[in-house]
Amino acid sequence: MTTAPAQAGWRFRQPSVIPGFGLTLGFSLAYLTLIILIPLSGLIWRSAALGWIDFWAIATDRRTLNALEISFGTAFIAAVVNVVFGTLVAWVLVRYRFLGRRIVDAMVDLPFALPTAVAGIALTTLYAPNGWIGKLLMPLGIKVAYTPLGIVIALVFIGLPFVVRTVQPIMEEIDKEVEEAAATLGASRFQIVTRVLFPGLAPAIITGFSLAFARGVGEYGSVIFIAGNLPYKSEIAPLLIVIRLEEYNYPAATAIAAIMLALSFVMLLVVNLVQTWSRKRYG
Amino acid sequence: MEVRVANVRKEFERFPALHDVSLDIKSGELIALLGPSGSGKTTLLRLIAGLERPTRGKIFFGDEDASQKSIQERNVGFVFQHYALFRHMTVADNIGFGLKVRHGPSRPPAAEIRRRASELLDLVQLSGLEKRYPAQLSGGQRQRVALARAMAIEPKVLLLDEPFGALDAQVRRELRRWLREIHDATGHTTVFVTHDQEEALELADRVVVMSQGRIEQVGTADDIYDTPNSPFVYGFIGESSSLPVKVENGEIWLADRPIGLSAPHASEGDAMLYFRPHDVELLDGCSGCIAGTVAASRRVAGTRRVELEIGGERQRVEIELPVDHPAAQKSRVAFRPGRWKLFPAA
Numbered sequence: 001m002t003t004a005p006a007q008a009g010w011r012f013r014q015p016s017v018i019p020g021f022g023l024t025l026g027f028s029l030a031y032l033t034l035i036i037l038i039p040l041s042g043l044i045w046r047s048a049a050l051g052w053i054d055f056w057a058i059a060t061d062r063r064t065l066n067a068l069e070i071s072f073g074t075a076f077i078a079a080v081v082n083v084v085f086g087t088l089v090a091w092v093l094v095r096y097r098f099l100g101r102r103i104v105d106a107m108v109d110l111p112f113a114l115p116t117a118v119a120g121i122a123l124t125t126l127y128a129p130n131g132w133i134g135k136l137l138m139p140l141g142i143k144v145a146y147t148p149l150g151i152v153i154a155l156v157f158i159g160l161p162f163v164v165r166t167v168q169p170i171m172e173e174i175d176k177e178v179e180e181a182a183a184t185l186g187a188s189r190f191q192i193v194t195r196v197l198f199p200g201l202a203p204a205i206i207t208g209f210s211l212a213f214a215r216g217v218g219e220y221g222s223v224i225f226i227a228g229n230l231p232y233k234s235e236i237a238p239l240l241i242v243i244r245l246e247e248y249n250y251p252a253a254t255a256i257a258a259i260m261l262a263l264s265f266v267m268l269l270v271v272n273l274v275q276t277w278s279r280k281r282y283g
Numbered sequence: 284m285e286v287r288v289a290n291v292r293k294e295f296e297r298f299p300a301l302h303d304v305s306l307d308i309k310s311g312e313l314i315a316l317l318g319p320s321g322s323g324k325t326t327l328l329r330l331i332a333g334l335e336r337p338t339r340g341k342i343f344f345g346d347e348d349a350s351q352k353s354i355q356e357r358n359v360g361f362v363f364q365h366y367a368l369f370r371h372m373t374v375a376d377n378i379g380f381g382l383k384v385r386h387g388p389s390r391p392p393a394a395e396i397r398r399r400a401s402e403l404l405d406l407v408q409l410s411g412l413e414k415r416y417p418a419q420l421s422g423g424q425r426q427r428v429a430l431a432r433a434m435a436i437e438p439k440v441l442l443l444d445e446p447f448g449a450l451d452a453q454v455r456r457e458l459r460r461w462l463r464e465i466h467d468a469t470g471h472t473t474v475f476v477t478h479d480q481e482e483a484l485e486l487a488d489r490v491v492v493m494s495q496g497r498i499e500q501v502g503t504a505d506d507i508y509d510t511p512n513s514p515f516v517y518g519f520i521g522e523s524s525s526l527p528v529k530v531e532n533g534e535i536w537l538a539d540r541p542i543g544l545s546a547p548h549a550s551e552g553d554a555m556l557y558f559r560p561h562d563v564e565l566l567d568g569c570s571g572c573i574a575g576t577v578a579a580s581r582r583v584a585g586t587r588r589v590e591l592e593i594g595g596e597r598q599r600v601e602i603e604l605p606v607d608h609p610a611a612q613k614s615r616v617a618f619r620p621g622r623w624k625l626f627p628a629a
Contacts, residue, residue, distance in 0.1 A: 180354075180363070181361065181368075182369075184332060184334070184354055184355075184360070184361040185384065185432065185435075186384055186385060195380075195384070196369055199371040199372075200370060
C-alpha cells in the first residue's frame with residue numbers, strides 16, 4: 001500500500017539533478033496552450049460547427065483540392081530543390097576558404113529578413129515575360145511567372161536558409177579523421193562523400209527538408225505576386241482561405257485551414273518519427 | 284613489409300616539423316615512436332600513411348617508392364586516437380568498409396565480406412556485436428573495432444596514432460597486452476605513436492625516441508634505458524640526475540675535488556654528468572665521491588628519494604636511498620654513481 005503513491009509520484013516527477021521541473025513544465029504547457037493550442041482548437045471548433053456533410057463538400061470541392069495540391073506539391077518540389085542546393089551551399093561555405101565567404105554566408109540569411117512581399121515583387125519583375133530572366137526564357141517556351149513553376153521559385157528562395165542553417169553546423173562538426181580513415185581504407189573521394197559524409201548528414205538534411213517544406217506550405221506573401229492566382233491552376237490554399245474570408249464565408253475558410261493543419265501535422269509527425277529512428281541508430 | 288624512411292623532411296608553411304629523418308623498420312616488427320608533443324612523431328606516422336606528403340625525401344615499402352602513391356593505393360591500416368568510426372554503420376559494416384569500396388574482381392562477394400568481418404570480430408574478442416552501432420560501444424570496444432577495420436584490408440603496414448590515448452588506465456594496460464598478442468598472432472609490421480614511455484618500452488620491439496623533429500635514438504628498451512645517447516633521452520626516459528663537472532687529466536672533478544670516476548676518453552673541460560637516481564653506490568668515508576646534505580626527502584613506494592645539496596653552488600641532485608637508511612634532514616650523504624655518462628656542457 002505504501003509503495004503505490006510513491007510509484008505514482010515517480011511517474012510524474014522523474015528524479016533529476018536540475019531543480020524546477022514542475023515549474024518549467026507548467027510554464028511550457030501554459031505557454032504552448034496560449035500560443036498554439038487555443039488558436040488551433042478555435043479553428044477546429046469553427047469548422048466543426050459546419051457539420052460533417054458541408055465540411056466534406058468543401059473539402060472535396062475541385063477548387064479546394066487543386067489549391068491544396070498546388071500548395072503541398074510546390075512546397076515539396078521546392079524543399080527537394082533546396083535540399084540539393086542548400087546542402088551544396090553549406091558544403092562550399094564549410095569546406096572552402098575564399099574571398100567574400102563571409103558575405104556569401106550572410107547573404108544566405110537574407111530570405112529570413114526580407115519582407116516576403118518584397119521578395120515576391122522582385123521575383124515577379126525578374127521572371128515576368130518582359131523581365132530580365134523571363135525575357136530569356138520566353139523564346140525557349142518556358143513560362144515562369146503566373147504558373148506553378150513561379151510558385152516553386154518563390155518557395156525555393158524562401159526555404160533556402162532553412163536547409164543551409166540546419167546542415168551547416170553538423171557539417172562543421174564532421175571529424176577530419178573519419179574522412180582520412182575512409183581514405184586509408186581505399187575509398188575514393190566520391191565514395192567518401194557518398195558513403196561516409198552524406199549518410200552522416202542525413203538527420204540534419206531531413207530536418208532542413210521538413211522546415212523548408214513546412215515554411216513553403218504556409219508561405220503567402222511572396223507567392224501571391226508571382227503565382228498569378230488563377231483558380232484551379234496557380235491558386236495556393238492560403239490564398240483560397242483569404243478569398244473565402246473576403247467573401248465572409250468563414251466556415252469554408254476554416255474548413256480549408258483545418259485540412260491544411262491536419263495534413264501538415266501528419267507530414268511533420270512522419271518526418272519526426274524518421275528523425276527519432278535515425279537518431280537512435282546513429283547516436 | 285619492410286618500411287624505409289629515407290632523409291624525409293616535412294615543413295608546414297615554412298615551419299619544419301621533421302628535419303631529415305631516416306628510419307629502417309624491419310618486416311614484422313612492432314615499433315614505437317616515442318616523444319613529447321611537438322616532437323614530430325605523429326607527422327612521421329602520417330607521412331608513412333600518405334596522409335601528408337614529404338617536403339623532401341622518400342618512403343619505401345619494400346623496394347617500392349611509396350611516396351609517389353596516393354593514400355588509397357598504399358594499402359596501410361591506420362588507427363586513430365579517437366577511433367574515427369563511421370557512426371551510421373554497424374560494427375560489421377565498419378569492418379567491411381575497406382572491402383566494399385573496392386572495384387571489380389578485387390571486391391569479395393557480400394557473404395565473404397560478412398564472414399571476414401565476423402572472423403575479425405572474433406580476433407578482437409567482440410564476437411556477436413556485428414549489429415551494434417559505434418554509439419552503443421565503450422571506448423575500448425570502439426578502438427578494437429577500429430583495429431579490426433584497419434586489419435580487414437590486409438594492410439602492408441599497420442599504423443596506430445596514440446591508440447590508447449583516450450582510454451582510462453585500466454583499459455589501456457589491458458589493450459596493450461592484447462595488442463602485443465594480436466601482433467604476435469598476425470605478424471603485421473606495426474608502427475605506433477605514443478607519449479607514454481611505459482607503453483613504448485613495454486610493448487615495442489624497438490623504440491624510436493624523437494624530439495623537436497629529429498630522431499634522438501633508436502633501440503630496444505634495454506638500449507634506450509641503459510645507454511641513453513643524449514641528455515634528452517636521459518631526461519625523457521626514466522628518472523635522471525645531472526651535475527656540472529670538469530674533466531682534467533682523464534679524471535672527473537666536482538668543484539675542487541675529484542669524485543673517483545675516471546673518463547680517459549672524454550675531452551678536457553666542462554661537462555655534464557648524468558646518472559640514474561637509483562643506480563648509486565653509498566659510501567661511508569669520502570675520498571673521491573660526491574657528498575651533500577639532505578635538503579628534502581620523500582617516500583616513493585619501496586624506496587626513499589632524497590634531494591641533496593652539493594657544494595657551495597647549491598647544486599641539487601636526487602638519489603634513492605633504502606627506506607631504513609638513517610639519512611635524516613641536514614645529515615651528510617656520500618655516494619658515487621654506478622652507471623653514468625658525460626655529455627658536453629650545454
